[in-house]
Amino acid sequence: MNQSTFASLMVHMIPFFPDLPSSQAVARGIVRAGADHIEIQFPFSDPSADGPTIEAACNRALAQGFRVSKGFDFVREVANLPGSRTRVHIMTYASLVYARGVQKFCADAAEAGAWGLIIPDLPTDNDEGLREAAQAQGLHVVPVVVPTTTDSRLDLITSTSPSMVYGALRTGITGTKTELGPENEAFIQRILSRLRPYGGQLAVGFGIQERAQVRALQPLVDSVIVGSALVRAIGNPPATSEKELEERVANFVTRLATD
Amino acid sequence: MFETDKPVQGFFGQFGGRYVAEVLRTALDELEEAFVDAIHDPIFKEEYSDLLRDFVGRPTPMVFAENATREIGGANIYIKLEGLAATGAHKINNALGQGLLAKRIGKTRIIAETGAGQHGVATAAVCAKLGLPCRVYMGEVDVRRQRPNVFSMELYGAEVTSVTSGAKTLKDAVNEALRDWASSFAETHYLLGSALGPSPFPDMVREFQSIIGGEVKTQSKDRGFHPDCMVACVGGGSNAIGFFAPFLGDSRVSLIGVEAGGRGTSLGDHAARMDGTGSVGIVQGYKSLFLLNEDGQVQDTHSISAGLDYPGIGPQLAHLGTTGRVQFLRSTDTEALEALKFFARTEGVIFALESAHAGAQAVKIAQEMGPGKNLIINMSGRGDKDIFITAKAIAPQAWKGFLSHEIADMEGIQ
Numbered sequence: 001m002n003q004s005t006f007a008s009l010m011v012h013m014i015p016f017f018p019d020l021p022s023s024q025a026v027a028r029g030i031v032r033a034g035a036d037h038i039e040i041q042f043p044f045s046d047p048s049a050d051g052p053t054i055e056a057a058c059n060r061a062l063a064q065g066f067r068v069s070k071g072f073d074f075v076r077e078v079a080n081l082p083g084s085r086t087r088v089h090i091m092t093y094a095s096l097v098y099a100r101g102v103q104k105f106c107a108d109a110a111e112a113g114a115w116g117l118i119i120p121d122l123p124t125d126n127d128e129g130l131r132e133a134a135q136a137q138g139l140h141v142v143p144v145v146v147p148t149t150t151d152s153r154l155d156l157i158t159s160t161s162p163s164m165v166y167g168a169l170r171t172g173i174t175g176t177k178t179e180l181g182p183e184n185e186a187f188i189q190r191i192l193s194r195l196r197p198y199g200g201q202l203a204v205g206f207g208i209q210e211r212a213q214v215r216a217l218q219p220l221v222d223s224v225i226v227g228s229a230l231v232r233a234i235g236n237p238p239a240t241s242e243k244e245l246e247e248r249v250a251n252f253v254t255r256l257a258t259d
Numbered sequence: 260m261f262e263t264d265k266p267v268q269g270f271f272g273q274f275g276g277r278y279v280a281e282v283l284r285t286a287l288d289e290l291e292e293a294f295v296d297a298i299h300d301p302i303f304k305e306e307y308s309d310l311l312r313d314f315v316g317r318p319t320p321m322v323f324a325e326n327a328t329r330e331i332g333g334a335n336i337y338i339k340l341e342g343l344a345a346t347g348a349h350k351i352n353n354a355l356g357q358g359l360l361a362k363r364i365g366k367t368r369i370i371a372e373t374g375a376g377q378h379g380v381a382t383a384a385v386c387a388k389l390g391l392p393c394r395v396y397m398g399e400v401d402v403r404r405q406r407p408n409v410f411s412m413e414l415y416g417a418e419v420t421s422v423t424s425g426a427k428t429l430k431d432a433v434n435e436a437l438r439d440w441a442s443s444f445a446e447t448h449y450l451l452g453s454a455l456g457p458s459p460f461p462d463m464v465r466e467f468q469s470i471i472g473g474e475v476k477t478q479s480k481d482r483g484f485h486p487d488c489m490v491a492c493v494g495g496g497s498n499a500i501g502f503f504a505p506f507l508g509d510s511r512v513s514l515i516g517v518e519a520g521g522r523g524t525s526l527g528d529h530a531a532r533m534d535g536t537g538s539v540g541i542v543q544g545y546k547s548l549f550l551l552n553e554d555g556q557v558q559d560t561h562s563i564s565a566g567l568d569y570p571g572i573g574p575q576l577a578h579l580g581t582t583g584r585v586q587f588l589r590s591t592d593t594e595a596l597e598a599l600k601f602f603a604r605t606e607g608v609i610f611a612l613e614s615a616h617a618g619a620q621a622v623k624i625a626q627e628m629g630p631g632k633n634l635i636i637n638m639s640g641r642g643d644k645d646i647f648i649t650a651k652a653i654a655p656q657a658w659k660g661f662l663s664h665e666i667a668d669m670e671g672i673q
Contacts, residue, residue, distance in 0.1 A: 045556040046425065046542060048434040049280045049441070055424050055434075068554045094278055094541035099555025120280035121541065128541075146282045153284065168282065170442075 007218045007257040010037035010089070010203050012227040014054070015074040016061035017043075018235060023061075025242035026234060027078045029249025031086045033257070036223055037203070038078060039118065042071045042092035049093075049120055053228045068096055072112040079113025089116035089142060097122065103133045110137035118166060120144045124157045131160060142166050142203075147187045158194040166225065167191055167204040180216050188220050214256050226256060260308065260473070261298040261466050262504075267291055269458040272581060274574035277457045279544045283437070286444035291459040293364045298466065307359055311470065314388060315345045315355060319471075321478040321635070326605040333625035334487065334632035338602070339475055341498065342611060342641030346411075349471060349498045349639045350381035350452060356467035358385040361448035368447040369393045372436040374401055374429030374494075375565035375613075376408025377640055378452030383417035393417040396435040398428040401565055408644060426559055429569050433543055453495025454573035457544030461500075461574050468501020475635060476505050484633045488624060490515040491637040492617040493587070494530070494566050496573035498639035507584065515624065516576060517616045519562035520589035526550060530560035532572050533580045533587035542570075547577040563592035563648065564612035566640070594619040596652055599642060611640030612648065 011030045015023045030038050043058035043066050050058070071090070079088050090109050097105045097119055109117060117139055122130050124143055134141045140163040145154060147170060158165070169184050184204075191202055204217060205225020217224045233252050239245035270276055277287055297303040311317040320343060324336040341349045354371075361369060369391050373379030379395040386393035395417050402409055402421045409419050425431035433456070440449040454464040479486050489506065491499035493516040506512045521529030526536070530550070537548030540555060550558045550570040562568040572580075579585040590598070598618035603609050610618050614637065621636045628634060642649065650658040 046430060046434055048437040048543060049282070051438065052424065059425065062556065095549075095551065095555035095557070097555075098541050098546075099538070099551060099553065121278045121544065123277075123279070123281060123284065126276055126278055144281055146280075148285045149281050150285060153281070157281075 005258055006034060007214050008036040008223040009257055010039050010223045010225045011035045011230060011253055012039040012041060014041045014043055014057050014061050015071055016064040016066040017057045018060055019064050021242055022245055025246040026249050029246040030253055031081045031084045033250040033253035035086055035253055037087045037089060039089045039091050040075055042068060042090060042096055044093040044096055047093060053231050057231050068100060072108045075112040075114050087115040088113060089118055090114050091118040094119060094121040098128060102129050106133040106137045106139055110139050114139060116140045116142045116164060118142045124160060140164060144168055145191060154190060154194055161198050162200055164201045164203060165191055165195060167202060168206040169204055170206055180213060211256055260304055263299055266295055266298055266466055267459045267462045271575040271578035274547045274577045275458055275461060276546050278541045278546060279457045282441045287457055294360060294459055294463050297360050297363055307356055310355055315351050318474045319343050321475060324606050327602060330605055331622055331625050333630060334628040334634045336625050337635045338608060339635055339637045341471055342638050346381045346384050347641050347644060348377045349468060350378045352470055353464050353467040353497060354381040354385040354450060357450045358389050362389055366446060366448040369450050370436050370439050370447055371450045371452060372396050372432035374568060376405040377566060380408050380411050382450050383412040383415035386417060387415040395419050396422050396432040398422045398432050400427040454497045454500045455495045455545060455571060464497050465500045465504055468497050469504040471501040472503060472505035486512050486635050487632040488513045488634040490617045490621040492517045492567060492613045492639060493572060493576060494569050496576040498637055500573060500575055502637040514585045515620060516585050516587045517620045518587060518589045519567035519616060520591040521561040522592055527559050528561050530562045530567050530569060531589040545574050547571055547574045563595060566613040588620045590616040590619040598622060609642035610638050611642050612645045614638045614640055
């Protein structure tokens with residue numbers, strides 16, 4: 001697995017949080033630092049799978065004028081940043097996808113240059129045609145699984161051969177620190193045993209905020225996901241300029257990825 | 260008592276489903292299994308029936324509204340006095356059923372959401388009775404405007420958690436309860452109060468509420484009539500679906516659901532989803548009709564009655580509305596207040612503001628139907644709980660005087 005000195009990270013961010021120019025700086029920082037994946041969350045009014053940090057950030061982004069069409073503009077800009085080797089994922093809730101129309105949402109995402117779609121409340125067996133529509137556009141649906149996901153559901157989910165699976169290391173919501181233990185490793189192995197036969201990749205996260213956690217996971221999985229920790233770092237302390245923010249984010253990502 | 264053939268339908272036409280992240284999947288799968296198992300168990304059914312009789316006070320009466328009928332000069336109006344159930348509303352039927360179910364499957368903690376506070380109060384009372392610790396999530400705005408219910412819940416021993424995210428109302432309380440459940444379902448049951456949310460909740464809540472319609476069937480038969488029309492208010496829709504359920508296959512009865520018309524027809528001024536304003540969407544784990552903007556963002560709602568102030572409708576009612584089996588109307592804030600005054604004066608019955616929405620349309624329908632027909636209104640709750648809203652709206656000066664006096668009195672004591 002990934003033993004390179006710079007860990008493969010998937011870094012989460014929210015367009016229009018805390019405002020549009022700042023969020024553009026955040027995205028530039030993530031891409032410049034060399035993250036393998038960027039997870040761009042389209043804010044939803046009722047993000048019931050997210051904790052207070054991300055919910056507050058989503059509300060702020062909506063108040064700043066986020067619209068789905070502007071979200072695709074944002075994705076396009078990030079995907080086209082010069083020299084970028086970062087894959088772009090769009091994460092959001094079913095309501096936004098369904099309201100636009102599943103096919104149109106996928107077409108717009110593909111046109112903007114996205115690689116993956118993470119829609120946790122459109123599960124594999126109730127997905128409103130998401131996987132089919134995504135495939136038709138060359139997009140990859142990334143299912144989210146948790147430690148309490150049963151073997152039979154893991155079988156069902158991986159039977160569609162997803163290119164990538166998102167493993168949330170503990171049950172619950174985003175934004176609480178996860179302690180890594182043997183049960184995390186067992187969960188990772190349960191997923192990997194189903195992905196390796198066809199070459200599917202595994203990214204894991206939920207509560208990752210320290211280099212030590214990334215270091216522990218790095219040899220086990222393909223990518224490590226960083227979510228709320230960056231959202232918190234963006235506002236604290238408030239950035240003095242977009243340049244400073246971009247710098248801060250790039251440093252934050254680099255510190256998590258290397259010793 | 261229960262529809263044991265296929266109690267969990269999951270989908271109603273295109274509506275319903277279990278649109279949840281994998282984290283809640285296991286909890287819902289287990290819940291469905293436990294629910295189906297319980298309602299086939301005579302011991303569970305007996306325990307539920309006994310407590311419905313002894314603790315809830317069932318059957319609730321159905322009264323002939325003779326004076327109202329005479330004054331209106333149309334169909335005979337009957338009122339199912341569901342508000343006479345313990346804690347003042349139909350909510351306790353479901354709270355008791357799910358509370359017993361939670362205990363049966365070994366859950367040691369209950370969480371619930373509440374808007375106006377009626378479901379929270381019912382759940383807190385049931386938890387006190389069954390000896391289960393209980394936490395109720397309630398939007399900060401609702402905590403502020405429904406202090407008497409917060410007081411009751413705390414008296415029953417529940418912990419009331421004020422929700423400060425989003426619009427700080429019912430939908431946000433649901434989000435917060437879902438968050439809690441996502442990390443606590445191993446030992447916690449989420450006692451959802453309306454016939455909505457991910458499957459099996461819409462089916463389960465309907466089954467526990469269909470006792471209302473079951474009793475109406477017996478009570479009208481005992482009086483020698485068959486209902487021609489039944490009217491209920493619809494927020495999420497738990498009282499309506501429970502009232503209607505035993506009559507869905509009976510085409511002689513027309514079924515009317517009444518939504519909150521609020522203070523106007525613009526988005527944000529009402530909570531009516533069924534007459535073209537709602538869009539098909541997937542929110543909080545189920546597909547139904549919601550008040551959304553074109554991006555799929557949930558919109559703010561308004562109603563004088565907190566219990567109807569919610570942007571989504573239960574999936575089965577959305578389906579029944581689409582097929583035309585249930586017809587939907589709306590009553591404004593003002594119409595509801597007028598109906599409340601009318602039935603208080605003519606029948607000695609104070610409706611909850613939610614139920615008064617049904618009362619307002621029932622009066623019009625009874626008039627149109629004419630004499631010789633029979634109409635039943637479900638008074639899903641009684642109006643004591645609304646006194647801080649209704650007194651302020653109907654007799655503001657006298658109420659203000661009373662409150663100032665109370666405060667002066669309390670400060671004098673201190």
